[in-house]
Amino acid sequence: MKRIVLTGGPGAGKTVISSAVAAANPQRYIRVPEAATQVYDLLQTRWDRLDLPGRRDVQRRIYRLQREQEDALAAEHPEKILLLDRGTIDGAAYWPEGPDDYWRDLGTTANDELKRYDAVVWLQTSATLGLYDHDASNPCRFEHPEAAIASGNLLKILWGAHPRLSQVDAYPVLAEKIAAVNGILGQL
Secondary structure, rough: OOEEEEEOOOOHHHHHHHHHHHHHHHOOOEEEEEEHHHHHHHOOOOOHHOOOOHHHHHHHHHHHHHHHHHHHHHHOOOEEEEEEEEEHHHHHOOOOOHHHHHHOOOOOOOOHOOOOOOOOEEEEOOOHHOOOOOOOOOOOOOOOOHHHHHHHHHHHHHOOOOOEEEOOOOOHHHHHHHHHHHHHHHHH
């Protein structure tokens, strides 16, 4: 195992869980932060405030930053497992013309991107439990609860062909979800 992705819709706990797991196991994991939040922070905007060309541009930037971070951290810490807050597949869920056009535009394929990762843990959004905080914990988040659930479901489909895809359902207590993720990671 060299690259493990935590993915899921907004409010699934990806950032909090990847941070907690990496902090508790620094000898094993190095965390790769979410590229999307970094790009939106840099541009001082978010997806729903962009026109179509802007949305495409942002997704290209996110993809490039994602790959750059992964490659740099893998080279810098070859003895550690990269624990990723999202992976390159995630951008396909936000491409205006859909996943097939996303791959064409980037000059890659879903299959090639899936091969970059050794395992994927899909996290169900807390919106399914009515615990979604919209943009309170992340100002780049724009989806309402129903859209967060739909986004998470699309990501589950997009990552669905990965041979090591695990699922963690939503939990009312974050510590329980972290424990469930740790249980999966312990089996990899």
